[in-house]
Every structure is written in C-alpha cells, then in structure tokens.
Amino acid sequence: MPESTISVPLEIYRYDPKVDSAPRYERITLDLPPHTPVLTALLKVRQDRDPSLTLRYSCRSAICGSCAMQINSKSRLACETPVGPEVERHGRIVIEPMRNQPVLRDLIVDQQPFWTQYERIQPHLIPDPAHPMPEGRENPMTPEQVERFKETPRCIACGACYSACPAVEADPTFPGPMALAKLYRFVVDPRDGRTQDRLVSIQTGGLWLCLRCHLCTEACPKDVRPSERIRDLKEMAIDAQGATEHGSKHAVGFLRNIRETGTLNEFKLVRQTYSPLEMVGQVGQGIRMWRKKPEMMKKPKKVAGWEDVEKIYRALEDSPEDRQ
Numbered sequence: 001m002p003e004s005t006i007s008v009p010l011e012i013y014r015y016d017p018k019v020d021s022a023p024r025y026e027r028i029t030l031d032l033p034p035h036t037p038v039l040t041a042l043l044k045v046r047q048d049r050d051p052s053l054t055l056r057y058s059c060r061s062a063i064c065g066s067c068a069m070q071i072n073s074k075s076r077l078a079c080e081t082p083v084g085p086e087v088e089r090h091g092r093i094v095i096e097p098m099r100n101q102p103v104l105r106d107l108i109v110d111q112q113p114f115w116t117q118y119e120r121i122q123p124h125l126i127p128d129p130a131h132p133m134p135e136g137r138e139n140p141m142t143p144e145q146v147e148r149f150k151e152t153p154r155c156i157a158c159g160a161c162y163s164a165c166p167a168v169e170a171d172p173t174f175p176g177p178m179a180l181a182k183l184y185r186f187v188v189d190p191r192d193g194r195t196q197d198r199l200v201s202i203q204t205g206g207l208w209l210c211l212r213c214h215l216c217t218e219a220c221p222k223d224v225r226p227s228e229r230i231r232d233l234k235e236m237a238i239d240a241q242g243a244t245e246h247g248s249k250h251a252v253g254f255l256r257n258i259r260e261t262g263t264l265n266e267f268k269l270v271r272q273t274y275s276p277l278e279m280v281g282q283v284g285q286g287i288r289m290w291r292k293k294p295e296m297m298k299k300p301k302k303v304a305g306w307e308d309v310e311k312i313y314r315a316l317e318d319s320p321e322d323r324q
C-alpha cells in the first residue's frame, strides 16, 4: 500500500552574501509522509529543484550536531524534526539559519563566535600539577562523582542552545549555554585542578549575564539542561567567592529580602545590588519606580504567614538537594 502523504509548504531562507543584496524566502510545496524529517525535505529540494541550496549535515541520526537550524522559529535538529507536526501546528515550515552567528550562505552559519567563547573559558580537564594523572592507567571516579555531571557528556555541540540564547544576542562576549554547561562538568570533576580559579574567573567572565530564561534547555535536543547547570555554577561561584558582581549581589539580596519580610522591597534590592556611587546613575530609574509605587520607600512589614517562608528557607538550608 502506498504511504499516505501530506502537502508540506516550505519557506526556505536563501542568502548568498557574495551575490544577494538581501535574504529572500524560497517557497516550495512537497508531498511527503508526515514522519519525513525536515532534513530529508531539504535534501529533496536540493536534489529535485535547486542544487545550489546550501546546508550542513552529516549523520542524519541526531548524533553529529551539524544540522541545527531554526524551524518555525525554534532551534532544532532538522534530522529529528518530522514535517507532520510542524505543518499541523503552523500550516507551513519556515526554515532559517541558526541565530547569533553570521550567515555564510543559505542555512550555514559561521560558528566561530560559538567556538571562540567556548575556548576562552577552557572547558576541558586541567589536572593539578601537584596531583598529575597516573601514567599508563585510569584515574577512576566513583559513581556518585559521575552522577553530578551525568547530563553534560550527552552534548553534541549542535549550537541550538547558543542560537536560542537572548544573553548571547545582547552581549556576544557571553560564553553561551553549552560552554557554561561544559565548564560546570569540569568544576565538579574531582580530577580537575582549577576549580577555584574557574569559579572566580567566570563570575567576571559573563556568568551573571544569563537571564535564567531556560530557552537553552528547551532547545537542547539531548536534554543537557544547560540553564540548570548555569544555576549550579552561580551557586558554587557565590559559595567560592561571595557575591562580587551585580548579578550575584542581586541574587543574594533577593534571597535576603524575601527572607526578612516574605515580600520583595525593590528599593532595598537596588541598594543591595549597587554601591552608593553606582546608585547615582540609578537615580532616574529610582524616581520612576517611586512614582509608580511610592509604598516601596516605606519600611516593609512582614507579610501574614511569614513564618512559613522562614520554614522553607530553613528546610532548604538543611537539605540543599531539594533546591532542584
């Protein structure tokens, strides 16, 4: 029996900076079985309609990480995204190159920014010279030690998280979710000799630019959960060095603020985050906040049921693993 097909309207981003003055979208409709991967649809376009369509792929099995692209505005692997659900949800499939990296041609981006930031923070094993790796034999870890970073080795360096990340878009010096997830892996690796240095340097190296939006975790095809590892790094960095940056001061201030009264006092939080000199630059913002919420200048009172808030804090202090 012939396989049933659906009509798949594709809108494919096309741009060759050497000849095109601006990008355009090529509209092609194919009849395909609904389980067909978007990558297969693109290869069919290239084979039957337009051999100049340029894209990157290799394994076609969600292993090599080469085929990440924007599919209906989400960073996905084209080889594991079937056309059927996309057409059902959006009525068409818009295919674009990954974000946050310059387009070289059509669906291929220049991944240099991604790798430059990656290399900058050295997410690889750097043994302590005082405790060199044993020569000619393994340096084993216990199952409990491996358990702490069990998700990160699943990463296939596809860059979907980097493409989805608004912090990279706002500041290209942000290391990116993949690099930070890998950094975490070596911070908790007992064989690494740079744990403290890594935590200190990443505080000023962009860690606190992360907005905790979790878009990287949503985009990751391998469930590496980079945003959760970045949260762990933030906690470890504060434990290692205290709150030294605006981001960490803000996080610590927020926690203290809620603990004191059960409610957030935004004026106090600004004072906890900025030095008196820095607050001079915040005067305009402060006046706008005061006009909107004059009550925030008053000494906050404890909310009804504040005792329960305190109980939650104490419980979390007694069992930090429940923070997950």
Ligand code: SF4
Residues within 6 Å of the ligand: 161, 164, 165, 166, 167, 168, 176, 177, 209, 210, 211, 212, 213, 214, 215, 216, 217, 226, 227, 230
């Ligand atoms: S959680 Fe942080 S790293 Fe992840 S996408 Fe959002 S800003 Fe980027």
Ligand code: SF4
Residues within 6 Å of the ligand: 154, 155, 156, 157, 158, 159, 160, 161, 162, 177, 178, 181, 219, 220, 221, 222, 223, 224, 225, 226
């Ligand atoms: S963390 Fe996930 S999304 Fe990011 S590069 Fe690795 S596999 Fe891809």
Ligand code: FES
Residues within 6 Å of the ligand: 057, 058, 059, 060, 061, 062, 063, 064, 065, 066, 067, 068, 077, 078, 079, 080
């Ligand atoms: S082609 Fe290898 S991950 Fe898609």
